[in-house]
Amino acid sequence: MxxxxxxxxxxxxxxxxxxxxxxxxxxxxxxxxxxxxxxxxxxxxxxxxxxxxxxVSTLGTDVLWVFHMPVIGVRPTAEMLARKKLTFDDVAAIRNLPHVVAADGGVRHVNPIFQAGIVGVKYGQKKAQGTLLQGDSVQVAEVADIPLIEGRMFTEDEDQRRANVVILGYDTAQQLFGNDSGLGKEVNIENNAFTVIGVFDKRKQPFGGGRNPDDNAAFFPINTFMKLHPEDAVTGGVWVSVKYDDPKNRNLVQDEVRELLRRRRKVHVEAPDDFEIFGPDSLTxxxxxxxxxxxxxxxxxxxxxxxxxxxxxxxxxxxxxxxxxxxxxxxxxxxxxxxxxxxxxxxxxxxxxxxxxxxxxxxxxxxxxxxxxxxxxxxxxxxxxxxxxxxxxxxxxxxxxxxxxxxxxxxxxxxxxxxxx
Known part of the structure; x- marks a missing residue:
């Protein structure tokens, strides 16, 4: 044509x-x-x-998470819920692996119906309701790389002596102090006085709108947290975050962590893993x-x-x-x-x-x-x-x-x- x-x-x-x-x-x-x-x-x-x-990119390309059961895209079965929980000794053992840079063991306080704790943080007449309480080791600074808008992370010494110090999430600090600095001020949490040593910056929200629940949170050294809720490490288990040296070594680190935990948890050769290892790509x-x-x-x-x-x-x-x-x-x-x-x-x-x-x-x-x-x-x-x-x-x-x-x-x-x- x-x-x-x-x-x-x-x-x-x-x-x-x-x-x-x-x-x-x-x-x-x-x-x-x-x-x-x-x-x-x-x-x-x-x-x-x-x-x-x-x-997801803010979570890092060189991080793995370990928990006793899957938490992303899977409904836990009765067998998963009954699994033996990870411990702080497991975290210490993972830190000794050759390609691991840092490993943090975190515990979060939740109420009996598996919802975020409704604990309030008070400062004078002001109160932040529904605040999450979380304890972490000092290595959380290396693993999570969460920026602070003011203050500092807690130290090994503060963790060892169970000092009453706390780092607040962005929304918690805003509700308590507004635009004023919260450093050095004492807040009341569960009838205990804690000195604010830092405030985390606002975290990204995956869907653009709304608030990130982790922005309304209070973070403690793990031994300080155990004074408040020692039962949570037993009932809820320890959430392990592992940072390794190079993204190319992910599979190697994952195999090393799996072999270590299977040996420590005495899993038989023919039996499947009784724990889960996953990373940010699981969310993707x-x-x-x-x-x-x-x-x-x-x-x-x-x-x-x-x-x-x-x-x-x-x-x-x-x-x-x-x-x-x-x-x-x-x-x-x-x-x-x-x-x-x-x-x-x-x-x-x-x-x-x-x-x-x-x-x-x-x-x-x-x-x-x-x-x-x-x-x-x-x-x-x-x-x-x-x-x-x-x-x-x-x-x-x-x-x-x-x-x-x-x-x-x-x-x-x-x-x-x-x-x-």
């Missing part, structure tokens, strides 16, 4: 739109809705993915599983709109063939082949759908912008890849649903077509 014929087909498509604005607009409405749905949902997923990736995998479900939902919803749009395009093209029967007869009489007519009407259908795709992409972009402006919890980011996919699919819809009307036009008998009134 000559370029001039292609241009004529595109021109005639726009002529159809111009002369039948309402009919053509309703025809491509399904395409617009389908593509706009793809762009909007993919933009939300893309924005959330970026936030989750940024949050879990999130990808969730977004995979959203992607399937997106495809299902958009497919309905695209199919409706495709049927509409087929309908208007069949009407167009009927209206232009005499024109087709004239074109055939002056030498147009079946191939010319077939390609002309196919390109016309694809042009209609492509226009619907462009409008859908624009509509999706506008919706994405509105979401960013009005809903901070949904940090939508428009994806150029999904925009291209939406446009390509809309063109394919035009090809699939436009081929039958084009075939019908191409097979009209020229003599009968010329006689058509």
């Amino acid at each position: 000559r370029i001039a014929d292609s241009r004529e087909a595109v021109r005639m498509a726009f002529e159809t739109l111009r002369t039948n604005k309402l009919r053509s607009g309703l025809t491509i409405l399904g395409i617009v809705i389908g593509v706009a749905t793809v762009i909007t949902i993919s933009s939300i997923i893309s924005g959330l993915n970026n936030n989750v990736q940024a949050w 995998r879990l999130w990808n599983q969730l977004t995979g479900g959203l992607a399937i939902f997106m495809v299902a919803v958009s497919s309905v709109g695209l199919m409706v749009g495709g049927v509409g395009v087929m309908n208007i093209m069949l009407v167009s063939v009927t209206e232009r029967t005499k024109e087709i007869g004239v074109r055939k009489a002056i030498g147009a082949t079946k191939r010319n007519i077939l390609l002309q009407f196919t390109i016309e259908a694809m042009t209609l759908c492509a226009l619907g795709g462009v409008i859908g992409i624009a509509a999706g972009g506008i919706i994405t912008l509105l979401i960013r402006l009005l809903l901070s919890a949904l940090p939508a980011t428009m994806s150029s890849m999904w925009a291209m996919i939406g446009f390509t699919v809309s063109c394919m819809i035009g090809l699939v649903f436009g081929i039958y009307p084009a075939w019908k036009a191409a097979n009209l008998d020229p003599i009968e077509a010329l006689r058509y009134e």
Whole structure:
């Protein structure tokens, strides 16, 4: 087909739109809705993915976590809940492994119904409610790398003598002191006075909006924490965080930790591990599983709109063939082949759908912008890849649903077509 014929087909498509604005607009409405749905949902997923990736990166690429049962993406079984808990002796043993830089054993206070402790931190007449209480070894500074906005981390000496010192989370400090410094001030926690020696900076939130629960927390040296809740190390177990020397050594460190713990916990050779080792990438995998479900939902919803749009395009093209029967007869009489007519009407259908795709992409972009402006919890980011996919699919819809009307036009008998009134 000559370029001039292609241009004529595109021109005639726009002529159809111009002369039948309402009919053509309703025809491509399904395409617009389908593509706009793809762009909007993919933009939300893309924005959330970026936030989750940024949050996971703050957890480190050289960190492993060890716990007596899985806590990410798995519902614990009775066997998992009954497992022997990890201990501080396990933490000390892990520190001696060759590629381990630091290992922290942390214990968090929770109430009997497995919800965050509702303990309040008081300062004068002010109170921070629902504060988490957590004890850590001094090596938490090397493992977690949480920035302080003021003050310092606790020392080995403070841990050994069980000093009444505490580091507050960002939200806790804001509720108690506002914009004033909290350093050196005494706060009341469970009827005990603790001196504030530091305040952690605000932590990233994986989904953009809301507060991070760890920002409303009080962190103690582990031996100080054990004065308050010694039972938690037994009932809840110790959460072990391991920092190693090089990301390339992850598998080696994981194998060394597994072998060490199996030996210490006297796990038989043929028996599976009675503990779990995982890292920040486990969070990424879990999130990808969730977004995979959203992607399937997106495809299902958009497919309905695209199919409706495709049927509409087929309908208007069949009407167009009927209206232009005499024109087709004239074109055939002056030498147009079946191939010319077939390609002309196919390109016309694809042009209609492509226009619907462009409008859908624009509509999706506008919706994405509105979401960013009005809903901070949904940090939508428009994806150029999904925009291209939406446009390509809309063109394919035009090809699939436009081929039958084009075939019908191409097979009209020229003599009968010329006689058509």
